[in-house]
Structures are given as C-alpha cells and as structure tokens.
Amino acid sequence: xxxxxxxxxxxxxxxxxxxxxATDRLDFLRARFDAGLAWVxxxxxxxxxxxxxxxxxxxxxxxxxxxxxxxxxxxIGIGLGMAAPTILRYGTDEQRRRFLRPLWTGEEVWCxxxxxxxxxxxxxxxATRAVRDDGGDWIVDGQKVWTSxxxxxxxAILIARTDPDVPKHRGISYFxxxxxxxxxxxRPLRQITGEAEFNEVFLTGVRIPDAHxxxxxxxxxxxxxxxxxxxxxxxxxxxxxxxxxxxxxEGRGSMIGVAAAxxxxxxxLRTHDLHRRLLTLWVEAEVAxxxxxxxxxxxxxxxxxxxxSGMKLAFARLAQQISGWEVEFLAEDGLAYxxxxxxxxxxxxxxxxxxxxxxxxxxxxxxxxxxxxxxxNIVAERVLGLPPEPRTDKDVAWKDLPR
Amino acid sequence: xxxxxxxxxxxxxxxxxxxxxxxxxxxxxxxxCDPAAVLAGAESGRPYDPELWRALAVDIGxxxxxxxxxxxxxxxxxxxxxxxxxxxxxxVAPVPYLTSAVVAVxxxxxxxxxxxxxxxxxxxxxxxxxxxxxxxxxxxxxxxxGAPTVRADAAGALTGRVGSVADAAGAGLLLVPAExxxxxxxxxxxxxxxxxxxxAVTPLDLTRPLAHLxxxxxxxxxxxxGERARAAVDRALLTGAGLLASEQLGIAEWCLTETVRHTxxxxxxxxxxxxxQALKHRMxxxxxxxxxxxxxxxxxxxxxxxxxxxxxxxxxxxxAYCAPVAVHAAEECIQLxxxxxxxxxxxxxxxxxxxxxxxxxxxTPGRHRDALAALVDLAAP
Ligand SMILES: Cc1cc2nc3c(=O)[nH]c(=O)nc-3n(C[C@H](O)[C@H](O)[C@H](O)COP(=O)(O)OP(=O)(O)OC[C@H]3O[C@@H](n4cnc5c(N)ncnc54)[C@H](O)[C@@H]3O)c2cc1C
Numbered sequence: 153x154x155x156x157x158x159x160x161x162x163x164x165x166x167x168x169x170x171x172x173x174a175t176d177r178l179d180f181l182r183a184r185f186d187a188g189l190a191w192v193x194x195x196x197x198x199x200x201x202x203x204x205x206x207x208x209x210x211x212x213x214x215x216x217x218x219x220x221x222x223x224x225x226x227x228i229g230i231g232l233g234m235a236a237p238t239i240l241r242y243g244t245d246e247q248r249r250r251f252l253r254p255l256w257t258g259e260e261v262w263c264x265x266x267x268x269x270x271x272x273x274x275x276x277x278x279a280t281r282a283v284r285d286d287g288g289d290w291i292v293d294g295q296k297v298w299t300s301x302x303x304x305x306x307x308a309i310l311i312a313r314t315d316p317d318v319p320k321h322r323g324i325s326y327f328x329x330x331x332x333x334x335x336x337x338x339r340p341l342r343q344i345t346g347e348a349e350f351n352e353v354f355l356t357g358v359r360i361p362d363a364h365x366x367x368x369x370x371x372x373x374x375x376x377x378x379x380x381x382x383x384x385x386x387x388x389x390x391x392x393x394x395x396x397x398x399x400x401x402e403g404r405g406s407m408i409g410v411a412a413a414x415x416x417x418x419x420x421l422r423t424h425d426l427h428r429r430l431l432t433l434w435v436e437a438e439v440a441x442x443x444x445x446x447x448x449x450x451x452x453x454x455x456x457x458x459x460x461s462g463m464k465l466a467f468a469r470l471a472q473q474i475s476g477w478e479v480e481f482l483a484e485d486g487l488a489y490x491x492x493x494x495x496x497x498x499x500x501x502x503x504x505x506x507x508x509x510x511x512x513x514x515x516x517x518x519x520x521x522x523x524x525x526x527x528x529n530i531v532a533e534r535v536l537g538l539p540p541e542p543r544t545d546k547d548v549a550w551k552d553l554p555r
Numbered sequence: 556x557x558x559x560x561x562x563x564x565x566x567x568x569x570x571x572x573x574x575x576x577x578x579x580x581x582x583x584x585x586x587x588c589d590p591a592a593v594l595a596g597a598e599s600g601r602p603y604d605p606e607l608w609r610a611l612a613v614d615i616g617x618x619x620x621x622x623x624x625x626x627x628x629x630x631x632x633x634x635x636x637x638x639x640x641x642x643x644x645x646x647v648a649p650v651p652y653l654t655s656a657v658v659a660v661x662x663x664x665x666x667x668x669x670x671x672x673x674x675x676x677x678x679x680x681x682x683x684x685x686x687x688x689x690x691x692x693x694x695x696x697x698x699x700x701g702a703p704t705v706r707a708d709a710a711g712a713l714t715g716r717v718g719s720v721a722d723a724a725g726a727g728l729l730l731v732p733a734e735x736x737x738x739x740x741x742x743x744x745x746x747x748x749x750x751x752x753x754x755a756v757t758p759l760d761l762t763r764p765l766a767h768l769x770x771x772x773x774x775x776x777x778x779x780x781g782e783r784a785r786a787a788v789d790r791a792l793l794t795g796a797g798l799l800a801s802e803q804l805g806i807a808e809w810c811l812t813e814t815v816r817h818t819x820x821x822x823x824x825x826x827x828x829x830x831x832q833a834l835k836h837r838m839x840x841x842x843x844x845x846x847x848x849x850x851x852x853x854x855x856x857x858x859x860x861x862x863x864x865x866x867x868x869x870x871x872x873x874x875a876y877c878a879p880v881a882v883h884a885a886e887e888c889i890q891l892x893x894x895x896x897x898x899x900x901x902x903x904x905x906x907x908x909x910x911x912x913x914x915x916x917x918x919t920p921g922r923h924r925d926a927l928a929a930l931v932d933l934a935a936p
Contacts, residue, residue: 415933422936430933431924435875442850442872446567453568462843531842532835536815539830 206452226499231262324372408437590902597761602725612683619681627678637856644805659687665787696918742775760912800873807884
C-alpha cells in the first residue's frame, strides 16, 4: 500500500516537474490530478493512489509548504464533497473519466438539485418528474430550490421521480444534469445575509441522456444516501490547528480564533460575563477540534466511527454561538453591517467578513445539509438504535400521499 | 501560549494493549462489582472493598501502571491508567484507584525516587499492598492548592487539620503537604501513628469516602522540601484532574447506555418511550457530548503520558468539558428513567452522586476555565 514516504516522494516529483512559481495554475492542478495526488484515497487513474484517506494531509502539507496553488474548495465544495464520492461509487467508468478531473481542478463547478419547495427534510417526497421519451432520453420537469452555486455550475446532481405509482422512496432516480440545457432556468434567491448564494432552479423539458443516470432506475434514493452521508462526514475529516490556521483576512481562521484575537486586541470591550462565555466557547471549540481529530485518526486505521454524523451538529451550534458572542462583544461595531449589496458570491465565507455577516450566515449551518433536528433523529435511530417514529407514509404510493 | 506547532500530535485512539487491559478490568468488575454489590459495600461502613482492590491492584497489576519498572511498577503511562479509570467510572467502583494509584503515586514520583524514604513507599503503593492518600481536600485544583494548613516543626512533628480528604480513612500512608521550618514541604505519615486522627464525613458520593484529618504532633518523614515539594503536589493534582476526566467519561457512558436501553423497553401511550422525539433528541445530544468527552479525556491522558508542554491546557479543557457532561448524563439518566430512577435499588443514583462529587473534585469546571484563561492568553477584564 502507498505510505506517507511514498507520497512524499511522489509529491517531490510533481513539484520538480511543475515548479509552482513557473507553472500555470490549471496546468499544475491537472498534473497533480494525473499524479494521483488530488485525493489519494481515490483509485489510480482517477486522481488517487488507493492510499489511506488520512494521508492526504501529508500531501497537502508538502504542497502548501512549496507554495503550490490550491484547488479552491470554497467554490467547488459540492462537487468535491457530494458529487465526487457518489460518481465514484455509482458511476460508470465512462462517467468517472468524464467528470472527476474537471470537477477536482475546479474547471467545472457542480451544484445539487435535491431540495424542492415541497420536499426539504422529507426529501423523498420530491415531485420533479423525469419521463423517458422514445429515444431513451429523460425529459425532466419541476422546480428545485435553495440550490447553492447553481449560477456557477456546469453540472448538477439531480434526483427526480421516475415512478409515482410506488411508495415515495422507491420511485426516485438519480441523474447528472447539464446546467447549460435550454430548459434550465436559474433565478437568484436573495438570502438573510443580503447576498444570493443559493437559487431557485426551474426545469422545463430538460433533456438528460440515459448515459447520465447514476445507479439503476428507481434506485435513486439509495444513491442519494451516499451523497448525503458524504455531505455530513466531509466536515469531520478536516484537520485544523487550535484557534485555526491562517489569518481571518485569508478566510481561513477558525471562528474561535477570530473571537479570541478580538478579545486580545480590545481590552476596553471586556466584561466578566463575556469572559465567562468566551472561555466556555473556547473549551467547546477545542473539544470539537479534538473530536474531529479523533475521527480523522479512526479513518486512518480504517475504523470510521459514528462520530462523523455528530460533527455537523456540533459545528452548527458552535458557529452560531461564537458568531452571536462576537456581535455582542464588538458593541457599537457589532451593530454595523459590512455590506448589504445583493451579491452572487462564489463560495461561503465563514471568517473573512465581519461578525454580523457570520452571525447571519451561521443560521444556515443548522438547516443546510439536513437540519439539526433531522440529524438528531438519525443519531437516535441509526446510532443509538432507538425505536423509530410511527410512520403513515411508508407503504403508500407517492401519487396517493396527501400534499 | 502554546501554539499548534510546538505541540506533539496527540494519539486519541486506544492501542491493542489498552483494549486488552480494559477487557481484563471490565471482566473483573462485571464479576465482583455489580451495582448491588456496590450498594451493599457502601452501606457496610468499610472504606473500600479489599478483595476487589486486591484483584484490581495486585492480580491485574494496575496499582503500579504509572510507576517505572525499576521502581517496582509496570512502567506504563497515564494512557493506560485512564483506561482503568474509564472502567471504574462505568461501574462506580468503590476502590481508591484515583487517590492512591494516581494522585499519591504521582506525588511520590515528583519527589526524588532515588531516596529510600521515597522509593520504599512508592514500591509499596505500586505493588498494591497498601493504599496512600495525598492529604489535600478533594476539591483542590492543580496550581491552586494554596498554603498548607498543617505545620511541621524542625523534628518533623506535624500539627494541623485538612478537611474532606478522599479515601483517607482506608489509607495506610498519608502524604501531607505542610509548612516546614524552611518553607513548604511534603511529609509521609503513617495513618496509624500517634497524633493522627481521621474523622469520617458522611459523603454525598457513597462510593468515595471522605475524612477530615487532624494531626497533633504526628511524626512525619520529610519526602521533599521547597519548590520540589510544591511541584510534586501540583503535578499530582494535575495528573489526578487529567485522569479524572476518563472516570467521568465512564460514568457518562454507563448513564447513556442504560438510558437508551431502558427507554427502548419501557412502554407508555402504546409505544416505547424511546420512540418519542423529545426523548430521542436528548439522548442523541448526550451521545454527541459523550463522544466529545472521549476526545477531550484521551487528549489529556496522552498529553500527561508524553510529558507534553500542552498538558496543563489539555487537562483544563478536559476537566472543564467532561465534568459537566458526566453530571448531565447522570441527571438525564434519572429523569428519563422516571420513578424507578428515584429509587435506592436502581443504581442510577450512585452515578449521579459520583458525577456531582467528581464535578467538584480536583477543581470545578469554573476553576479550570480560569486556569485556561491564563494559559491561552484570554485575560479577564
Ligand atoms: C444555506 C443553504 C444552502 C442550501 N443549499 C442547498 C443545495 O445546494 N441543494 C439542495 O438541494 N438544498 C439546499 N439547501 C436546502 C436544505 O437542504 C433544506 O433547507 C433542508 O434540508 C431543510 O428542508 P426545509 O427547508 O424544507 O425545512 P423543513 O423540512 O420544512 O423543516 C422545517 C422545520 O421542521 C423541522 N423538521 C422537519 N422534519 C422533521 C422531523 N422529522 N422531526 C423533527 N423536526 C423536523 C426542521 O428541522 C425545521 O426546523 C440549502 C439550505 C440552506 C439554508
């Protein structure tokens, strides 16, 4: 198996053949993908080397030290975190070869067409229809909502109903949707922060070739589970130093790092109550960091614990509490907002902007990717094995469900 | 402030050897320390169960885990002792492991073990043939032990009182911090010596007895003086506080497991009460706390084991986090058990009593947060 030493050797080779200072950014990223150093746990030929996932940190550290360009996960987060693992698991060889490289280099941005006005937490209730025409293509009609990055996206992962006559979980199929199709209309949806990071997406007669289906017809819910699990676990594997690395201006500092730096810099704003709460939050942030680190170490040993699904819950609560604390600490400055202009940002900025923005944006952390309530249900039932809620919708055909 | 770069990477998992040790301790406790036995022991008036202690300390050899082999111990580390404490917490076991094998042993290790006065008692504790107690009140926090309340004269005669010392009544050896003729010092006193009186306190936690100690010209043997004595006591309290987090983790784990088991079985309104979302969410939240407590406790144990400069931060974080988690888990356990949780026969109360008393032990969460404020440069107003 490929070990850390081997990865260091290959990284050095990559850097020697493509000196960061003298190589075009995209050329470097492509070379890195082809060298198997993009996501080392992926198969050879698809940007990886079949190495343990945790060894990615070794490669990343070497490349960062050498000043190599990054692949900007802010912009391509949905592709990396959700589309890629799903394509890897359910895609055909042809689909993997076509989609994974430009996805990883960021040449092609992805979005996730899952949620609908009538199907959020109850995602399997979705109503967007995909009907097969005579040529075998799929014709899709429906409306999606809260779609992050749809305005930037070249491709989307899409779930749609292909059989309304069976219970809701069984009549869904999973597709890759071409966002340049004339039937796709993206309208900005302005949000709480003033900007439009997500969108409404109207799908009218969108034509999807059958070759862009992932998994079997009617098996879309199972495929979507892979996407959703990866969406939640993606957060847990990230390694951060205490109080976060980098400066807030680089958008890389952790929230608690920003709050602590503020405390050190502004003695005139300190109160005993704020001090007490800051220390509690500092402890919780440090413990959350250690819990993530523990998860990462478990992954190295190939024993992924159930802690993964808990990380998102903890992260959401902490982000909201710390940013709320910061607004209060900043007093008069906390009352001012940096910019309400309707903007269409390329990614989420958790630390670069001011406290008020962070406070508002963090409200979404307990909603996006599964609400905290739904995640608590998942932990209770799938991790702790508690009895399920009684259900009335399980054995009823989708078309007969009350809506 | 310690920065990320000068800290060694902590190992937050369990090694195979640690799991083997856990299995041995767990099997012993399942055999000899079920809740009924704990309750019976607590009402017997004996300070601890000597047979259980023998099996744990001598037969499995846990008493000397922290002591190097050349000094008569197992030469293991705080990581292994932490695993033992997790299991002892899961069973609210009435044995003086924390006080003797962790705190007293660490105090002796902080003295000069090449001296016979230190090496002798250390070997005895490591072997588990007797138990020892550091004569400080159970709530004493690392770094905050304050001026000793006992004075020593030039001949080593000790006079004074120390309140609420855990496991003191059953200990043969008392390690007494005292103000000597030349400043702070640490003395060894035989519990049976003339002039030593231990007055039992009725404890909130029935499984960890407390006693007030009174010394009236009791004969003491000096173990260390000056800065060395202070540092030895401080290190012992730091080690104790760091490893107490693992005991708290064990308590919380038991409480969560039992609560899940009970609510999945107990039926009201025609369905298991554990299928009600209001309860499910509380248990899921607790699960998250327990998983986080494990990371914090392992980090503290690892930092103590590796002698990391980050140990004071790791210990303060672990205590500030794990102590409230254990209390929360035990309180939820009582509440979600309903009436049965309020009975003497059901073991839940033993865990609540231990958890609440542990919250005060070796520094409250608030004291540890205060310590942290200084350590990570977040000054008070
Ligand atoms: C910033 C942001 C970005 C997003 N990006 C995307 C995206 O890119 N692609 C995409 O497809 N979707 C996206 N979403 C949508 C997101 O996945 C949904 O908003 C989310 O799943 C919740 O669905 P809902 O909004 O319909 O709320 P609802 O499901 O209507 O929930 C309303 C309330 O009821 C609670 N609730 C619902 N069901 C239960 C239950 N069984 N038990 C207890 N409580 C329950 C919820 O927790 C919530 O408090 C995004 C959302 C946000 C906020």
